[in-house]
Amino acid sequence: MTDLESSLQISGNLAPQTRVEIRAKLPGTLSRINVDIGDRVRAGQVLATIDRREIDAQVDAASASVNVAIAGVEAAEAGLANATLEQERAKNLFERGALPKQRLDAADTARRSTAAQRDLAQANLAQAQAALRRASEIQRDATLTSPVNGVVVERHFDAGSLVGPGDEPVVVIADVRVMKLEAGVSELEAGRLRVGMPARVTAQALPGKTFEGRLAAIAPEIDARNRHFKIEVRMSNPDSALLSGMYGEAAIPLQQASQVLAVPRDAVTTRDGKRVALRIDNDTIQPVPVTEGLTDGVVTEIASGLQAGDTIVSDARQDVATGTKVNAVLAR
Template sequence: MPSSTTPKVIAGLVAGGLLIGGLFALGLLPRLTRQQELLAAANEAASETSTVTLTQPTRAAVPAPLRLPGNIQALQETVINARSEGYLRRRLVDIGDRVRSGQLLAEIDTPELDQQVSELRSTVAQARADLQQQQANLSLARTTFERWRTLREERAVSQQDVDERESAYRAQMATVEARRANLRARQADLDRQVALQNFKQVRAPFSGIVTARNVDTGALIAAGSSQSGLFRVAKTERLRIFIDVPQTFAPAIRPGQSARIFVQEYPRPFEGRVTRTAGALDPAARTLRTEVQLDNRDGRLLPGMYAQVEIAGRQVSPPLTIPANTLLVRTGSTQVAVVGTDHVVRFRRVGLGRDLGETIEVVSGLTGNERLVVNPGDDIAEGKKVEVTPTRA
């Protein structure tokens, strides 16, 4: 019985092994086949040569004039604050009024300051009277000392008596100097308060136009500076505009250069001139702060207007320009695909300047002799060999 069972067990194990092997082959072979197909497709794609269209950077022979935006500002503008505390007694001007230098704008009622000035005047008068009394005592002490010194020469009094009179005279001299110093201190306090009292009258620091009025009669006025102030006065006969010139144009900007100012509300540009530059670039923006001034005696322009400034200066070395459709933005940087003489693609990082629409300025990364791929797709990879069509200018 045991001898007949053993062949059956062996046959069952063999049959099970064959079944398991068949199932394994049925699951593994399709996967191996798909991997071989994917590998073959990848090799075919890698070996496949893409056809690309190339272009080259160009450099404009005559660069366009530099035009930059800016805000028109008054050549001189200030906020007028109160220096004395009190209540506004009256105001004499309002927004839009033209004022002359030194013209009275408002008056402040300062009862506390007036009382302090009155008290200080009394203190000064008392200190002056005290000084005069001590000066009279000094004159008497000097006369007494001189008489006792004469008596000593005649041997009518002792040297001790003369020394006592001299000591009293010198002590009185010190008292007079102390009273004189006290009078100077009281007079300085009075002068300071009187100077503050003079600020009760608010006057225009220069000729101009009142562009803001922030107080009215009866308002409580606090001494010191504030952002709004009592009035704002601007000198508008001459205006200025600050512009930020890019680094590529900065070496060509000089004081005295002519400029044209374009304002949307007027058909013709206004003539201006570069008056000064910062002399150094802003390290964050790589721009040169430049001031342009223009005449406005006719009052046509208003501070705060938006304008565009065109400077006739030229770039020392005009940058290259490339079509916008050659750019690639990958790994956080702007690149272009450059094709060498061996028809192999290599990516190159570039620095950009102004966006001119269909073209963009390149300020770094290219020399001008490169061949760039137009509309590079995802199939363009580093080190890939490509076929090129005739180069476009």
């Protein structure tokens, strides 16, 4: 009697859950690159810098234009305030009969003109500020930073290299604290899976080590090319033992049974359309119909047909006739 677990076995290459390509957003020459393959980086850390001398000059010019525009607005507002005061004086004098209508109209016209000049100055200021914001954005784009904590897994350029938006990434950052294993499963298998199921992950390169993971995602749509659903298992990798590209296997438990009668998987075969085991009675082989239960791929549960203590042929695939006399020996 033994405890038995039926599980879904999947395999594939391990990859970081998060992998970010850092590309140049503008053309230029790399003045500095601060990291190399294998370096650990923090979110916000400066990875590389594009030569900013011309960009800095553009920012300085845009900033100066903003200052000029601010001065223009201040002058226009002062002129408007003075024109408004003159208009009020002209209106008071006109109402007392001390000023002709022509002079009042001239004061009104002067005020409207200075108001238009103030509006134009404000528009010029808004335009200059927009140009400064754009220049500042370009200036920021000249500094390449990491958006995540992780490890540099690729570096494609050195200081002095010309880079641009259409080029390959300057560096690639991977967060290896959480790894993933992706695989395809059949419709029948997908129907037995649920997000959150536990998974045990092993890697060929790390014999004897098991990593606890979870089924993180099941694709809602089947891949028409192979009739498989894509699934993703994620596992913690706190000591960075798992590396990107390692071949991994994951076992997702589906069913469990305690203290059941189990035999080697190959001890059950099909004869005359029935599943049978070859039991040895009085040193003679007798096919016995059996009902199978769970299997873990190595042993199979026998729900009926055999009893504990029965002696059977460990490999029923052998062409052995019913009634054949044998000497039973313990299988190794």
